[in-house]
Amino acid sequence: MHVVLRLIARSLCAVLVLFLSGQVAAQAPVITSDPQSRTNSVGTLASFTTLATGENPLVFRYYFNGTAFTTATNGLLGFVVSSILDAGNYVCVVSNALGTATSAPAVLTVIGPPAITVQPTNQSAFLGQTVQFSVTAVSTSPETYQWFFRSAVMDGATNSLLVLPNVSTNEAGTYQVRVTNTNGTTASLFALLTINPLPSPSLRLGTLTSTNRIRVPVLLTAHGTETNIGFSTSFDPQAYTNASFEPELADLSLDEGSRVRPAALPSDAVVTVDDSQVALGRIGIAIAWETGRLPPGESAIGQLLFDLVGDLANPLAGRLGLTNTPVPAVFEPSIDGNTNILLNVMDPQFVETAIPTLNRQTGFLEQEIVYGNPGNTLIENSRLTVANLGNDSLTNLIELANSQGILILTQERYVDLGAIAPTELREALLQYYVSDRVTIPHPTFNLYGTPAVIIRPPSGNVLSGVVTRRTNNLVLVDFPTKADRRYYIEYAPSLVGFTNGTFNTSLPPVHGTGSMRQWLDTGPPRTDSLPETTNRFYRVIEVF
Incomplete structure (x- = not known):
């Protein structure tokens, strides 16, 4: 009993000391006044006020329909209502080092035009x-x-x-x-x-798919006046077998997943397949119709189907192309005396696209892609455009860090990946700057062939003080920079390459910061191959 009385006395003394000294125990936020609902017209000022107590500093953050809106000073949020899209629930979350408190929602009703x-x-x-x-x-x-x-x-x-x-x-x-x-x-x-104006007729082969069988769309850009067309396709019979053609008729019942373009051929189209040269890797297709009309522009007229031979693992090994044998690539009736169909080469295409992951060494989210050349012709350059990168959780734009330029018409960022031979598979690495280092970008891509891109060597001074070292089978280049300069990294298979012109220039350039910068050779698109497979020397060019 005496022990209990002593404990009570000590507690009362401690409380008395705190009271006399003016100290109050630190506490988590407690909201004392919630923001109030209101109605505003478009163009007027809307304001919400939240009051709270707790250990300072208190941080007030408002959320609009569950999404972080802004940080408010002392719990006061004010903004001009721009449209009826500003209507909704506004909630304030107050936080300090000891915890958080969430207000009741305030509903903003907006009166305004659509x-x-x-x-x-x-x-x-x-x-x-x-x-x-x-x-x-x-x-x-x-x-x-x-x-x-x-x-x-x-x-x-x-x-x-x-x-x-x-x-x-x-x-x-x-x-x-x-x-x-x-x-x-x-x-x-x-x-x-x-x-x-109505286009001249042309043909190309679309993106190959390899579920169950090899399927390749045949895409015709039509003038719109044709009544019959012919063409032939070539392939490697050592890689593809059981070649056939499946027309895209208006009444053809195909799984929607296999349709890459709207059906083009009139329902009365008659298709004749010439397989007399199939052992040589060629089949011909002739198509004629009496009624109906092809829509002008590009659409699918059918699909080429193949089986992959034996144990071949690469579905792009078929060396596909369009040709004039055994059936000439022609159309009727003629347009200004011409009956020849322009035959286009195949574009490169994706094989695999990985999910972007954070590289802690570079600070970028990096995405590996595998692409290949399914055609029978060398593609001088593969251009990859990247769009719809979006914003991260901090509302900052996600950027393609290794972009080599921007297309004027579409405002899309792009990288040039260089030449790729028939059947070849190559890897490339895309680097995204994401300020929160967490948000995963989900961009849209377009991959196509272009003529060779010639990069003219920059005019500048060879930089001294450059250090190169290997790290994780890659090469890291360290060099000093000035804030008003650009720096181009050049690489060659030998030191002699820098004097005889057999060197390449990496894009994009590095912008100077006034301090040391690092550049990592991660292979395509920065360089034409990964550095661990070849001897490679580097130099840095400083440009004003």
Whole structure:
């Protein structure tokens, strides 16, 4: 009993000492006043206030519909309402070193005109094709649509979808839609329609797939007046066997996954396959029809099918191509006296694309890709474009760190991967700068062949103080930099290569920071091969 009384007395003394000294025990945040719901019109100032107590410093962060919105000073959030898309739930999370507290949601109701979430986009079409423009909008009350052509009202064009059948040159120009509700009108961005003249007939082979059998789409760019066509395809009979052709007729029942383009051939098309030279690796196809019409532009007219011979592991080993034997590549009726179909070589294609992973040595998220040449012709350069990288969790743009340039028309970043021989498989490494080092980018790619890219050696000074060393079977180059300079890394199989011109220049250049920089030879696209397979020497060129 005496022990208990002593403990109680000691506790009371401790409380009394804290009271007399003015100290209060540190505590996690406690919200004392939640943000309040409100209604705003578009263009007015919306504000929310959250009050909280707790150990300083307190950090106030607001969330909009579950997504981090901004950090607010002293719990006050204010912004100008830009559209009805700002309507929703706003929650404040208050945190300090001891914990967090979450407010009750405040609902912002917005009164305003419709908000356009998907704008109409530019379109390009051939004469006689059907063109569609569309818009997606949200509204707090029933909305109406009105399309405009060259700023003039289009009669009857009052839906979110605008369909223009059988387009002519008179319909080329700018299109816009205005979406209206009881609170106002929102105009879309202008979309441009370009009408192209009818193309000359040409053929190419599309992307090969190898599920169960080798399937290769045959893609015809049609003028639209053809009534019969012919062509032949060549392949390596040591790699492919059981060659056949499966037409894409309008009434052909194929799994949708195998359709890479809309069906092109009229339903009454008659297909004749000439397999007299199949042992030599060639088959011919002749197609004729009496009614119907091919749509101008590119579409699939069928698929070539093969089996991979024996134990071959590379489905791109067939050395595919288009030729004039045994069936000439011609069409009828003639166009200005010409009946020849232009035959295009195959593009390179992807074989495997890995998930990007963080390389702690470089700080980049790196993605390995494997690509190959399924055709029978050397591709002088493989160009890979990268788009739709998006943003990371900190809302910063994800960047392609080893981009070699940007395409003017599409604003897509690209890398040039160099030449690739028939049947060859190559690897390349894409490097992404992601500020949070966590978000996985999911870009869209396009891979195609171009003429050889000639990189002119930069005019500058050979830099001294360059150190190279091997690390993890790669080569690291360290060099001093100045803040207003660019640095190009050149590499050669021997030191003599720098004097006799047998060296290559890596892109993109390294921008100087005024301190030491590091450059890692990771193989394509920075260099033409991985450094562990060849002797390689390096030098750095400083450019003003």
